[in-house]
Amino acid sequence: MPVTVLLVDDEPLVRAGLRAVLEAQDDIEVVGEAADGAAVIPLVRRLRPDVVAMDVRMPLMDGIEATRAVLRTVEAPPKIVVVTTFENDEYVYEALRAGADGFLLKRARPAEIVHAVRLVAEGESLLFPASVRRLAARYGDGDGSPAARAVLERAALTEREAQVLRLMTRGLSNAEIAARLVVGAETVKTHVSAVLAKLGARDRTQAVITAYESGFVAPG
Template sequence: MPVTVLLVDDEPLVRAGLRAVLAAQPDIEVAGEAADGAAVIPLVRSLRPDVVAMDVRMPLLDGIEATRAVLRTVADPPKILVVTTFEDDEYVYEALRAGADGFLLKRSRPEEIVHAVRLVAAGDSLLFPASVRQLAARYGTGRVGAEPLAGARLTGREAEVLRLMARGLTNAEIAAGLVVGAETVKSHVSAVLAKLGARDRTQAVIAAYESGFVAPR
């Protein structure tokens, strides 16, 4: 089955460009388009896309509120990939905190766009470690203190996995670095998410930075 994608952007040229890149792939199908976040909920419910490529700045309902609405109201919600012009935008950080699975720059090369969609569809987060560190340092300092991790009681290996997640490593890369099986890493990641009360890897990484568990430097 192909990965289905909903494109949400108020710029027709951006939507056309993304459609051209993604539709050229045999394993990706563009299920639909929307020009504003306000149209996302009904389209997600009717089309059931695997991934929503969501512009972060839109006139009626921006990508942050649209992301929150999808995750709050849709059962078994799709993965959300924020598409942005500026990687150091506070909107990007807020979208990640709201539950987006990662972000993609509009100037990305076609192969990077395709890789991003495949990656989040497979359950990995698309994080750029340097950018996330900068975003956390600029916008996340002191937001929540150490509460997200204080009572988590992570094991030593789970803490190590979380640090590697914060560096942007995928499960396969973590497994190779720790010389363990991919299923073992998947189990550790699931345990980390459960203990932190995080929806996904992205929210776990944000919690790690905001709590000071990983230094945003």
């Protein structure tokens, strides 16, 4: 079965470009388009896409609110990748905090766009650690937000889980974490799953955001 994608952007040329890039792949199918976040929920419910490529800035409902709405109201929601012009944008950080699985620059090369869609469809986060670190340093609460600190305290991570979370904030894959800790990949997968469950995080991106927001790791 192909990976199905819904394109959401108020610029027709951007949607046309993304469609052309994605539909050139045998394993990806664009099933719909929308020009504003306000149209996303009914389309998601009707088309059931695997991935939504969501513009951040749109006139009626931006990508942040649309992301929140989808995750709040849609059962088994799709993966969401926000598409942006500028990576160091407060909108991008807020979209990640809202639950987006990652972000993609509009100037990205076709191969990068395709890779991003496949990656999030497989359940991985499209995480750029340096960019997320800069965003957290610029827009996050440097002293750690009380809510995020409370989440981390309630999680009561083990020493090993804390090590894994620190390595996740650096963007390491399970295999890279396994090599760093000299353990098996399946062991790391178990630890990552435990970290996500304890933090109540939807994916690695959300866990990393919580790590920065709580002051568990310093974003600077």
